[in-house]
Structure formats: structure tokens, C-alpha cells
Amino acid sequence: MHPLDQATALASDSCGGLRGRTSDAYWNFNGPFGGVTAATLMRAVFERADRLGDPCSITVNFTAAIARGAFDVAVRSIRTGRSVQHWYVELRQADVVAANATIVCARRAPTWTHQPAKPPPAPPPHSIELMRHDGPNAFVSQFEFRFVEGSLERLPSFDGRLRSARTSLWLDNAVPRPWDFIGLTTFCDLFFGRIFHVQGTVFPAATVSMTAYFHIDSDGLSALGDGPLLGVADANTFVAGFFDQTAQLWSTDGRLLATTTQIVSYRA
């Protein structure tokens, strides 16, 4: 079993709910890597027998710190229309809601298609050196980061020089894994905090809410097999303890797979 499938596994409990467990393999500064939490909530809907079509959007709110150990996941069906279906999911530890999500699934139909966005220019992934990882956060070792534009500097503290918030990079699983919505959801949160890039230093910062839109269906994802995606991320503003970031995930053949945005709290 792939480590990401272990980390996002859910078992049915005796009360009709779901039960999961945090994974040390995907640990971040102060809790599980948010991409795995998002993917766990996605799995809770994705494995429903009454799911309509494929995931179209997800918003995950990271509402409280998640402690090492078990958690409960409850799924509520909000509304099923002819082609669009809405879900609400909650992750709890004891009485605390530690994350929640709204997820939209949709049955898609071939129709007029137009992709005005273009992928950032990038040389082939294996021509680029892998980012070395010697930091404390285990989750980084589960992935491969190859920077095309920008890099992750790790100064002891901010030196006052403002760097670009924009990076582009090839992203992959360290252990190959075929693409599906669990993987794609995880990768939507795989862009380092833009404040690290701007300040050239890495410190704890907490995603408050993340939204992702998916522009491909399960068949399209399966057809990709495994292997790297090209990511590009940027930020608009850092103000009064919160910054935004926006990102895109592209297939190697230039198809936009997902667009995502998040708001992150910081103290700096």
C-alpha cells in the first residue's frame, strides 16, 4: 500500500461514521501536512457509493490543531441535483472539529472547450536537480521538488531582502503513485508558503482555508499514469497576519489539472 493511501485510509466505525489516524510519515511542523488532511476528507466522499460523477471542487478549513492519533470523519449529503452534488465533511478529535470541507462532485459532459491559460516554461523534470531535504518535517521526504523558477532558501531569519513570491517546479511522489483525486487533492497543498520564498526563511505558518477546482475527471487522471506534475504558485498580498497564495497544477503535456488558492496565517 502506498504511504499516501495508508495516511488517508478510513475505516467504517460501528455508528455509521468513519475513523482515521494521523501519519507520522506526513508530519509537518505542528501537525499532519494539510494536503493529507484535505485528501482524507476527499476520500470520505470519493469512496461513497452514492457519489455522482467526479470531484469538481473542494474547500477545506483547518479549524484546529490535529494531534497525533485517531480522528473521526462524518460525511453529510447536502444536495444532489441532476449533474451536481454537494457534500459537507467534518473531521473531529474528541469534541473539537479540527477540519471541515465542502466538496462538489459533478457529472461532466464533453462540450465546447477552451484553455486560455498556458503552462509556465520548464525543462524536463529529470534535467533539474532534486531539492535536498534535511529539515525536520517528515512530509517533505514523501515528495520530490525540482525548482524551475525560484527555490526554497533556508536562511536562519529574514534578511530584509524581498524575493519573488512566484515559483514554478516539478512535483512528484517519492514513491511513484498513479494519479487520482486523492493524489491531486494532496498536491494542491504541496506549494511551500509564499512567505518562505519572499523572506528566504522557513518557519511555522498555518493554512486557514484552501480551495481547489479540478479540471479533469477520473478517466483523464488514470490516463496520466504516474510521474511529475508541473506546478506554479504566487501570492498577491501579505497583510496583518494573513497572506493568500494561488497555484496551478499541469500535466506534462500542458493540460491544466487543478487551480487552487489558500489563505495562510503568519507571524513575522
Added chain:
Amino acid sequence: MHPLDQATALASDSCGGLRGRTSDAYWNFNGPFGGVTAATLMRAVFERADRLGDPCSITVNFTAAIARGAFDVAVRSIRTGRSVQHWYVELRQADVVAANATIVCARRAPTWTHQPAKPPPAPPPHSIELMRHDGPNAFVSQFEFRFVEGSLERLPSFDGRLRSARTSLWLDNAVPRPWDFIGLTTFCDLFFGRIFHVQGTVFPAATVSMTAYFHIDSDGLSALGDGPLLGVADANTFVAGFFDQTAQLWSTDGRLLATTTQIVSYRA
């Protein structure tokens, strides 16, 4: 009372819930203008006595058609931390959830600030002709649209020529209204569907989910007074019945007030 305040008004019912009513003044093709629905859900949280700080993000899902008439709104407090607070809000007509939202409020503190994004170039609003409105959708008359880049063509049908999805424009209320989070939330949905701009024709298309991040607090909004905001919007991809759009709202003095994204279903 300003028409937007009438349209988003909520009264307490005898069961601890809230009750509102759709507004003909903000009617769109097949239901209320989504920006007003979003602002109504925002008001349900904004008027809470136990609100912490100011709105920081909102995701609204448009889960079913809203019919003319009354609706119920229920607010649930999900989690209150030291500086961040999470809410879940549902709008119902009879037994159908017609919209829901997750809203994050936060107490902000002055800290290191950096705004890498720049507003689009634009001449002063009153140097630009107001968009004429002779269409059937009442909500358009409640606002003023002055296009800087792009325009809203209204061909009888798509002529096959692909136009740019990007527009920038000055946006304002037709009846002046001081800025607050009700107005700012409304304006996050005030960008016409990107498919209309690309195809040069207007037809029903339904926002499925919208997310907005706010980069200003109530005091900052009050200090703006009333008057126009500069908006810029674009799209990344239109595929299999769904397209995304992204937008920014700027103050006249170049401050980024809100960033927003939505996913919209289309048949074309």
C-alpha cells in the same frame, strides 16, 4: 435603507433561526444574483454578537435553485480559537439546502506587510462611459460597470471568434453605499461569467462555488467611504461544462481588498 441592505436583511424567527426573503431588485436569469446570496450568508455571521474580529474568507456553494420568496438561514459555530473563528451557514427553502457557506473570521494584528500584486492600469472611473443595460436581469441595474479592458458584447450567439477572458473595470453601487463586508462580499460575485466575454454572448450559466479572501478589516473598509472599486478578472480553463474564474478588487488608491475565485457550470 439601501436596496442591498433590504435584499440581505435577516430577521430572527421564534426557533432561534433567521429568516430572509429574495429581492426582485437583484434578480438574475433564474434566481437571485449570487453575490446577494453570498452577502446574506455573510450577514448571518457578521451580525453575530460572538463574532471574533472580521471576515477573512468565505466559500459559498450554490446548491440548488432559489425560488422567489422566503428562506431560512441557520448558523453553526464550528470552532473559535485565539484569533481565528470558523462558521458554517445554511440557507434552506422548505427541506432543500439551496446554499451553504463556510466563513472564517479573524482578529488581525499589524505586522510585516508586503503587497507584490499591482492593480491594473486604469483611467479615472468618471472618464469612462457607463455600460448601458437593457437586458432582462434586474440586478445589473443596481450597479455601475465601466470597462477599462474588455467589454460585454451581446451577440445573439457565439460567432466562433475567441475573445480574451480578461477584463478590468470600475464597479460601483448605482445607489451609493459605504463599504463594508456585505458590500465587498457582494462585489466578489460581480464579474460577469468569463464565458460571456470569451464568446461575446450572454446566456444562463450557474456559479457552483465561490471563494473570497478579504485583505482588509472593518476599519479599513469604513475609511474608504463609498465609491468605485477597480476589478480585474480572468479565467484559466473551460472544460466539460465547467470553467473557473479569478478576480481581484482594488481600492482607488491601489490597495488589494479582496481576491476571489469561482467555478461555474455552462452548456455551450
